[in-house]
Amino acid sequence: MSSTHQEVxxxxxxxxKAYTPLSAAIDVEACFSMLEGRWKLVILFHLFGGQxxxxxxxxxxxxxxxxxxxxxxxxxxxxxxIVERTVHxxxxxxxxxxxxxxxxxxxxxxxxxxxxxxxxxxHIA
Numbered sequence: 001m002s003s004t005h006q007e008v009x010x011x012x013x014x015x016x017k018a019y020t021p022l023s024a025a026i027d028v029e030a031c032f033s034m035l036e037g038r039w040k041l042v043i044l045f046h047l048f049g050g051q052x053x054x055x056x057x058x059x060x061x062x063x064x065x066x067x068x069x070x071x072x073x074x075x076x077x078x079x080x081x082i083v084e085r086t087v088h089x090x091x092x093x094x095x096x097x098x099x100x101x102x103x104x105x106x107x108x109x110x111x112x113x114x115x116x117x118x119x120x121x122x123h124i125a
Contacts, residue, residue: 034080039065039073044099047083048107052098082106
């Protein structure tokens with residue numbers, strides 16, 4: 001557990017980029033495009049907090065998703081560096097998924113979005 005904490009802490013120490021309004025909008029849009037799709041956020045919330053899930057576990061937990069769509073979404077998340085796929089060489093084959101340290105950094109950002117959404121209700125009322 002301590003090695004994950006050290007890796008995540010190292011990510012936070014990265015020098016911040018100077019943004020213009022346009023470059024900030026472009027980068028945030030690129031971030032949202034990595035997360036778009038009906039199932040990606042549901043999958044991520046099942047993996048946050050160091051959860052390691054087998055494909056079949058995710059298939060059971062993400063109600064309504066087909067095997068094909070789950071595999072597609074996981075491949076995209078893996079290609080974007082958000083999720084790590086581990087293949088265990090055994091029979092029958094075992095594959096599991098977990099968040100990368102960089103992917104785990106999404107958790108506070110998504111929590112902040114949830115809190116921001118809750119504030120909307122108080123401003124409307």
